Amino acid sequence: MARDPVTSPVSYELNVSRLPAKGITITMEADTAQRVALARTHGLLSVEFFSTELLVRPWRGDGVRVTGRVTADMTQACVVTLEPLAARVDEEISAVFIPEGSKLARIEGESGEIVIEPEGADLPETFSGDTIDLGALAEEFFALGIDPYPRKEGAAFDITAEPPEEAAAGPLQEALMRLRNGR
Template identity: 60%
Template sequence: MPVTIDADEAQRAALARAHELVSVGSLRADLLVTSWKRDGIKVSGRLQAQIVQSCIVTLEPIDATVDEEVSALFLPEGSKLALPDALENGEILLDAAGPDSPEIFSGDTIDVGKLAEEFFSLGIDPYPRKSGASLQAGAEGGEEKRGPLFEKLQALRKKL
């Protein structure tokens, strides 16, 4: 079943506040919800958004694009597929490079809006920097002021 999420103005404002963005100009997710294995659900598709972030150096606004592939598996509570064989031995082996484990859901609905927001947050640059922006190191003259502790360490180093 195809699902399209097109965030309205209030939703975009809430996303901007929740993710500390200047603004979210648009957000659209085109998803496909299908059955997976016996009783699981697979959600796949693409999420795209236009956002404005603050540069971490200059605090000037930066336009950015979020473009994420969405892929998630869900299993109902109590599903035999939700319990890996290794769990019976008291150990679970995880492969960091492998696929994500299915998420467990209860009831008869899955919140694909929440899933879209998770992938939206993954696509946001945590340290946006405007092109050409750089931090100036130290005080004027290019040298840092060093305190008395540093001078004591230098004196100890000379003794060694």
């Protein structure tokens, strides 16, 4: 999950240089302006609720593990009818961060290859400085939970329907009909 250089509408930077061994819990809830910005950014009609609870704790010395959950209530447009459709995102968050230059970031082995297990954990992400943007991380998992093709129950495309009569009135449609009929 590469970081976007644009700041997230729900940006929340946490200094991770001195985390307690047991970690720290961060709870965030988006305000009205942040929810409006999230809706605009992700092509939603609205975001009524956006909340996340994260546990941030040290990982293998200088790394950081973030676990938790993001939940959101939103309204999308049905891809068939364009009517408003209520939807919910409830995604588990799990990520590991390591500082740039960390010994954990070096590739091991003679070949220099990185072996990725399809069902295994994601590779750690690197960060610079001593802060991680937890809001941007939560937004990434929120985006993963959005249905890209929301459809109201029972809504379906009717691909067998004839086009309306008025659609055949234009010059392009008339030319296409002449071609189709071989005239």
